[in-house]
Amino acid sequence: MSVIYxxxxxxxxxxxxxxxxxxxxxxxxxxxxxxxxxxxxLFDDELVKKASDEPIQMSEKQP
Structure with a gap:
């Protein structure tokens, strides 16, 4: 028992x-x-480019 302690x-x-x-x-x-x-x-430009492309695509579809 002392071994367990x-x-x-x-x-x-x-x-x-x-x-x-x-x-x-x-x-x-x-x-x-x-x-x-x-x-x-290095990847910030890709995120900015994708974010700027989305509103342009949406505005082209609406008219």
């Missing part, structure tokens, strides 16, 4: 260690996305 206490210590490591990684910016904003600017 030992294993439970060790697993709690390991879980706390991983939680502290995760919180530290989040606070230091480990999970920040630095790549997507630089790539997003």
């Amino acid at each position: 030992l294993l439970i206490s060790i697993s709690i210590v390991v879980a706390i260690f991983f939680f502290v490591a995760f919180v530290r990684a989040v606070k230091t910016g480990q999970y920040d996305d630095d790549y997507t904003p630089s790539v997003r600017m």
Whole structure:
């Protein structure tokens, strides 16, 4: 029975260690996305072009 108490206490210590490591990684910016904003600017023109094309197509269909 004492082995179960030992294993439970060790697993709690390991879980706390991983939680502290995760919180530290989040606070230091480990999970920040630095790549997507630089790539997003390459596709902004396509989004603007599609948005500007839609009203023109709708106005041509109405008359």
